[in-house]
Amino acid sequence: MNYLLGIDLGTSSVKTCLIDQAGTVWASRSEPYRINSPAKNMAEQNPEEWWLAAKKTIRYCLQKLEGSRGEITGIGFSGQMHGLVALDKDHQVIRPAIIWCDQRSQEQISSIYNIVHKDELGRQTLNTLSPGFLLPSLMWIKVNEPFHYEKIDKVVLPKDYIRYRLTGVIGTDSTDACATLVFDTEKKKWAEELSKRLGIDTAIFPECHEPYEVAGYVTQSAADETGLTPGVPVVYGGGDQPMQAIGNGILSPGTISCTIGTGGQLFTPVNEPVYDRLFRTNTFCHVNNWYILGANLSAGLSLKWLMENILFEENMAELNAEAGKIPVGSDRLVYLPYLNGDRTPHLDPDAKGMFFGLQLKHNRYHMVRAVMEGVAFSLRDSLEIFNHLNVPVERVIASGGFIQSDLWMQIVADVFQKRISTTLTKEHACMGAAIMAAVGTNAFKSIEEAVKVMVKPSDREIEPNENNGKIYKERYELFKSLYIKNKELFRN
Template sequence: MPQYLMGIDLGTSSVKVLLIDSSGIILGVRANSYEIQSRHPGWAEQDMDLLWEATASTIKELLTGTGIDPIQIKGIGLSGQMHGLVLLNRERQLIRPAIIWIDQRSASYLEAMSRSEIYRQFQEITLNTPGTGFYVSSLLWLKEQEPENYRKIWKALLPKDYIRYRLCGKIGTEETDASGTLIFDTSKRLWARDLAERVGIDSQIFPDCYTSCETAGTVTLQCARATGLAPGTPVMFGGGDQPMQAVGNGIISPGTVCANIGTGSQLSCVVDRPLFDKAYRTNTFCHVQGMWTIMGASLNGGIALNWLRDNFFQGNGYASLNRYIDDVPAGSDGLIFLPYLAGERSPHMDSKARAIFFGLTLRHNYKHFARAVMEGITFSLREAMEIFLELGISCEKVVASGGGAKSRSWLQIQADILGKEIYTSRCTQEACLGAAIIAGVGAGIYSSLKEACDQLVLFKDEIVYPQDKNCQVYEEQFRKYRQLYPCNRSLF
């Protein structure tokens, strides 16, 4: 009898569900989108009940479309957008909309904190610099601005943890997502309860923490009715979307870099010790099987390209944008885009940073803008790579993932700006695949993550190589790009 695995990826703009058999054949993928709510400038929230409804309907659509017997699904794994804050009261009901990772409302609180000793303690314990949109930053804002809601909190979860709760009834989280809260001792892999007390947060609201492959519970009858899943199907804890993206690309040990361009963009790698940048320009989080991941995370990835498409290329899809950029030479004839439309995280951790088009002349047209945006997003990844190299991390092999891996032209831009060979997975939903891999190990179908990755992660035959002429152009462009933020910081 065939054995199937399901991977669920709760993204920022959509939920995706993948079904794969134990030999590596993908039976199907379904997705449904939803919106980000912004009741005030700089706010970013989502209604978790709507996200659950989208997840449930997507699962049902996938099961109907594939026609498989749900009893043959041996495990379900989860991946999800990181850092967001989801609040439950003692009746396990949602208190308010989730505050998600792109939210900027806590900026003034963090600015005040940056001048205090507690800020340094956050860095030393979490190995990260507090930023807007992080779980702990949103909690501190809530405690001050919505005290009535704060007093109602029984448990404070992360977005995917709420979806898991709706699947199997288990309240909990796991190390990869918990380390992204910035109230977690990343080296010791446990909640930083003493630090929480120092900033006036009751650590009892933190959910119990597990490892990614542990079984959280099984599909409940209520969930089965909503999704079509079989009651009793094992549900694993899973992980944050970036660690799961890495797993879905087979990156479970040191040696390979993942360049992901989704809503945001991230350059990440795996290390076997809690290595971190002493200037805190990057993030260090927990990875699977006792490893850690170092990440250069930008708030501006595909969201910047979406902005350009929706506001300047109405009626044009991504296929049109890809054709446009092929008509423009590498370097966009001197046009450079600083992509900080939503502030920036790595390497500046500055919510006030803003985007710039630099070098604009009469020779430039709409096609230049399309290429410059793709190049600017990739320059941001290059900044993270420079930090990795400073830390002695090998960056010889780069695996591209996310929406940025679906464009052959953008893959060439990545190869030329990063100066590396670019590999891509045959599966275009790597976070979903990573979640399914976790499910397979947790269900005992595979004896280890390595065995699961060897079986399920396959790469395309085509490797995208850097072109020397383009690399030379981009080296000069990157030198100018790196000066744009410091030269304009005071204006921001």
């Protein structure tokens, strides 16, 4: 039997899945790492830690192959988006990677807009600048660490570095490159004129390909470190959002994915690139078309923060059960999930998290439910924008860690007033990465054919409760007003 490896380089861990060409997951392993914050508003990770973690997960999956007659015929990637990995002429890492949730580059964004007007940059990239994206992070290095900037030979996205360690080949793909914001999203190529105007040598950007194209082959040295066989083809892979969408079978408009992992995202494909002139959402490259994305920076992270730093609780099953007994609306306790600023719809790095309405009657389980509801309200903001842009929303598929919580799934269904569906696959980004490898190695003639075979729908569906929806409609209005009334205070 032939197998594929799907490797997802996430924010808090790397996960590798061993998947056959029928879409069955035979092994899965994750290895965690932490976000480092050397100073206020900074979020960094060491790429070498990614590689060490990836090697452990690969070796684990290969152990599951021992004794079988199967072999790995292709490897694909999914990865956290926007981050910057700077490499010197020997392709050695110059400094820790600046990742997507970093907030240090606000001054650089202002400087960029002094050179290129916001509307002009928006028409080319279809997005507005935000801290944590590669372009402003690169400009921050240029201004604040010129000794590092002068050493840069190439800049790549996080998953590109792991693929380089496997193949020795530097490169990226359109679904990840577009999220650097130095990329022409409509034409799917680097924005060379924009780079020149900002004083950036375009030679530092790697060749850009499609996620299913073969990037290279496992080298002997990588084989020695991982246990893989030399010569296994490795495709470019893509950003985590388009890969999880592929892993859920989402290729065309009408279906949206609702993901709650470390962050939270609402994703829907579009056949033509959409330019939201109000810059409330992002428009990026999907595989063979485009997609619109609304994002919350602290979705699952909010619950993790609450459990680790306030409740000192690790038993999620108990918290789910007890929070499920709390009335809808958390007895009028409201949570704003802006622990690390907000991206959609406010694009405000100064936004702060808060609990509003605390009373003596509230306990830890009220707080848990309020966090779940607050994250759902934040994602409802994105859904409202999709509706405003006349993007069809016919079906919602849940993705990410929150699908393990029936309570959280029900809350989202009730807040959205939409039926929530799932697929049988739990590791959607790994599945999407494996599908890219399957297509790139000609196991299937097209992505559509691969999805039809490898992605299997589940009969699990969460129906919205209309009465709960009425309560949430009223609480959602309060949720929105809390940001508006506190916006100026957040700046202090």
